[in-house]
Structure formats: structure tokens, C-alpha cells
Amino acid sequence: MKNLFQKASSPWVRYSEYEYKKARDGYFYITPAAGAKPEVYDPLKNVERMVLDALNVGALQMNRKGEAVVREAVMEFVSRYGLLGFLTALPTTPSFMDYKAVYLPKNHFVREESMPTQDYLALFFPFEKLDIQKKGTESRWNLTGDRAMMALALTMQDAPQAVSMSFQREYAERYDWLARQFKDLAFSFYSSFLYYNDYDVLDEMTRDLYRQGMAAFGGIAPTYHIALLDRPTIIWDFHSLLLCLQMMFSFMLTDTDSTLKACKHCNKIFAASRPNAEFCSPQCKNRYNVYKSRGKE
Known part of the structure; x- marks a missing residue:
């Protein structure tokens, strides 16, 4: 990206x-x-x-x-x-x-x-x-x-x-x-995250709903021009913050090394520092473990 x-x-x-x-x-x-x-x-x-x-x-x-x-x-x-x-x-x-x-x-x-x-x-x-x-x-x-x-x-x-x-x-x-646009972005993320994270426990109807949800995401591609710098160079033209946001989210989500995850405790979306991270913070991990242990008592 x-x-x-x-x-x-x-x-x-x-x-x-x-x-x-x-x-x-x-x-x-x-x-x-x-x-x-x-x-x-x-x-x-x-x-x-x-x-x-x-x-x-x-x-x-x-x-x-x-x-x-x-x-x-x-x-x-x-x-x-x-x-x-x-x-x-x-x-x-x-x-x-x-x-x-x-x-x-x-x-x-x-x-x-x-x-x-x-x-x-x-x-x-x-x-x-x-x-x-x-x-x-x-x-x-x-x-x-x-x-x-x-x-x-x-x-x-x-x-x-x-x-x-x-x-x-x-x-x-x-x-x-504005609120609807932010919600649409989050919905697209959750559709992808839950589809892969819970794939083995999902029935085919639910999987298809997630696929349809992701298919609805899209926007207009940015324009570009070529500038003669030290070599011919593509310059992407983002004429709105929304387009910039949509494009960068798309590449962050589809990157093979994507670190986007949802916290297992609070559902906050975060960039994981390691592949097996499940929580956005040590506090959320501790709280999750406390609630889990209480549930077993």
C-alpha cells in the first residue's frame, strides 16, 4: 500500500x-x-x-x-x-x-x-x-x-x-x-473479520450474508496524473477525504499482512502488533479473563 x-x-x-x-x-x-x-x-x-x-x-x-x-x-x-x-x-x-x-x-x-x-x-x-x-x-x-x-x-x-x-x-x-458513512465502513470490516474469524462455525447462509455485505462496499476510484520527476511517476489525486479513507481502508483490509482486528472484549477495532493478538489493550485482556473466570464460578 x-x-x-x-x-x-x-x-x-x-x-x-x-x-x-x-x-x-x-x-x-x-x-x-x-x-x-x-x-x-x-x-x-x-x-x-x-x-x-x-x-x-x-x-x-x-x-x-x-x-x-x-x-x-x-x-x-x-x-x-x-x-x-x-x-x-x-x-x-x-x-x-x-x-x-x-x-x-x-x-x-x-x-x-x-x-x-x-x-x-x-x-x-x-x-x-x-x-x-x-x-x-x-x-x-x-x-x-x-x-x-x-x-x-x-x-x-x-x-x-x-x-x-x-x-x-x-x-x-x-x-x-457522516454517521451512516462511518457505520458502513465498520460494517464492511466486521463482515470480513467475522467471515474469516468464525468461518468454521458459520452456516452457509450466514457466510453468504457476510459476502453480500462486503459486496455492497465500494466507491469511485481516484483519478491520477503522471508527473515527470526523476522518472515518470503516477500521482494519485484524492479530491475528497472520503475517497482517501475508502481507498486506504480497502488496502489495509486486503493486505496479506493486514493487522486489523476487533477486540475480543470491547469490540474496538485496532491494528494488532502481532498475529495472535485478540485484545486492543492489556486492560481488555484482564477484564475478559475476569469475566470469564466469574462465569465459571
Whole structure:
């Protein structure tokens, strides 16, 4: 995995503070808080930690930990890594502003196969709209007033226009979409982990359910370009944090030396330090042994 994606264009933006806000449509969104400062960073520098954090937000839901716990965990993830970038992750191309409409493959969030660009943008700007005029394949974005936002747009000027738009203060993502995405990732992991871990004790119907669950996982592949460095080099273009997350999870899961496991005691997903590890921490191992010994008494 490291060799395959050692050259990647993956700058992302996170804000110093986020908040929950309820929109007129009745849904809660996460959006940068007023006065929050943006920061550009590279999510691939600590990608294993990011994947584990995302999986464990989903694991909380799989283990029915309660809405308040999940809301706090989703906010913690966003505060650490930024929003997922559904705006550019869902369409067939992140350069959808260059087309007359937005085209969408099958997904869990938007049912329409295509929709007018302005209608699609409205899904991610429920509080304040960006000053954008769209006519056919032509679009014009008037960005004035906020120097930080103008500087951010200039920093990302080589990326598709929609990527820069998703880093603006007005951008927001629905909480239930974020929670669903994390749950889907965790479900995919558990489907794989339990399939192989419990294979000998599973009946064929259950095995088939796990296969179907894993088959439902998928996403749009990243684009790439070739740069003439010391030799021709593939540069992968991740235009959303979600795509980066999905790809890295896929390779971590399918790696022949994969260390992803679920703790035998608390079900937390962790990267095992050795092949026979069953617990995420010595504390969980001790607690498991205590409960097990009490059960025999």
C-alpha cells in the first residue's frame, strides 16, 4: 500500500472548530464554527490512525452505544481530520462544475442519478449560499470579503473548483450522512473479520450474508496524473477525504499482512502488533479473563 500510494496529491483542510447546526430542512449539519481558522494538512501522513478512528466511530453504532456517544465521536473525528468532502466524493467526477449537470452513481445519500448543479450545491450550503452563477458548462464564482477564504481558494487553485468550494466556511455536511458513512465502513470490516474469524462455525447462509455485505462496499476510484520527476511517476489525486479513507481502508483490509482486528472484549477495532493478538489493550485482556473466570464460578 505504501509503495502504491507513495506519491499522492492529497492536501485537505480542517478548521480549528466545528459546530452542529439545524437547518430549515430539519436535519443537523456539521459546519465550521464562526471565527474558526482553516489549516491545510496531508491526511496520508497518519492514514492508519485516521482509518482506525473512522472505523471505531462506526463500531460505536454497530455496538449500539447511543446517539449522544455517536454524535460526540463524529464531531471528534471531524475536528481532527475535517469534513469528508461528500460534495466531490459522490458525483462521477469532482470536476462536475465543468458540466451542465451533476451525475451521480448509486449511493446511500442522493437517490437522483443526475440533478441541476445549483440543486446539488444546495445540499451542502444549507445556511449561506456561495455567490455562484452557472449556465451550461460555464460557471463563475465571486469570492470577496473574507481574505482567509480567498487565500484558501488560491492555495487550491489547481484542484477542481468544487474542491475549493468544499473548504469554504459556508460548507456543511449532514450529521446523519457522516454517521451512516462511518457505520458502513465498520460494517464492511466486521463482515470480513467475522467471515474469516468464525468461518468454521458459520452456516452457509450466514457466510453468504457476510459476502453480500462486503459486496455492497465500494466507491469511485481516484483519478491520477503522471508527473515527470526523476522518472515518470503516477500521482494519485484524492479530491475528497472520503475517497482517501475508502481507498486506504480497502488496502489495509486486503493486505496479506493486514493487522486489523476487533477486540475480543470491547469490540474496538485496532491494528494488532502481532498475529495472535485478540485484545486492543492489556486492560481488555484482564477484564475478559475476569469475566470469564466469574462465569465459571
